[in-house]
Amino acid sequence: MDEQEGAMTGTGTGEDPAAAVDPALLLADFVNTLDVESASDEIATPAGxxxxxxxxxxxxxxxxxxxxxxxxxxxxREGLREAMEAHHGAQEADIPDDLEDVLAALPLRVTLTGPRPALVPLDPPGATAAGLARIAAAVMDSVAAGTWPRLKTCQVDTCRWAFLDTSKNRSRSWCSMKVCGNRAKTRAYRARRRAPA
Structure with a gap:
């Protein structure tokens, strides 16, 4: 992920061990546990x-x-990827049923003990479900920080890398102009050259 300048700092209750992590960057990092191009998946196993x-x-x-x-x-992860994909246009996100089911099952509750209301996991701190619940809570933290609509996925089908769009007009389409943007522009140029006159 490049061009992360201006990223906002995370918010939290102060009691959560992940509170200092920028919520938008955490969400992008989580979606990027699957490298679509290489088919490498960091969380494909329980140990991973x-x-x-x-x-x-x-x-x-x-x-x-x-x-x-x-x-x-x-x-x-894949539900969040689809939600981030919808941030490229004015269309409403078509949230997959699987994502809704997962979010409904994660153990979260609202707490008022910090500087602002926050979502915190219900499970014991060591439980994996609590870690996944912290990722779900990061969506709301990202909304509060104003970064949620700036979380996008690369428009190149073979990439789909999640990134934080820090451009002024929120129009960035690729994770990297140098790599994916250049590839997309080259393909478009070649397609125009092959088109019949």
Missing amino acids: LAGWLAGRGLVPSGAAAVDSDVRTAVAL
Whole structure:
């Protein structure tokens, strides 16, 4: 992910171990656990998921995950990717049913103990579900910070990398102009050259 200048700082209750993490960058990082181009998936196994969550302070080191946690995480990730895709235009996001089901099942509650109301996990802090709930809560933190509509996915089908659009007019289409933008422009140029006169 490039061009992250001007990213907003995260918000939280002060008690959450992940509170200092910028919510938009956490969400992009989570969606990017699947590198579409190389088909590399950081959370495809319980150990990979637990390690990724622990590496971001969302669960303690040594927390365990099971196969059902991986299924939940993948459904959350791909649903968030589709929601970010909708941020490219004025269309309403067509939230996948799987995402709605996952969000409804994550253990969250509202707390008023910090400087502002916040969503916090209900599960014990070491539970994988609590780590995934912190990711879901980051959506609301990103909304509060004003960065949620700036979270997008690269428009190149073979990429779909999540990024934070920091352009003034919020019109960025690619994760990187140097790579994906250049490829897309080259393909469009070649298509125009091949078109019949």
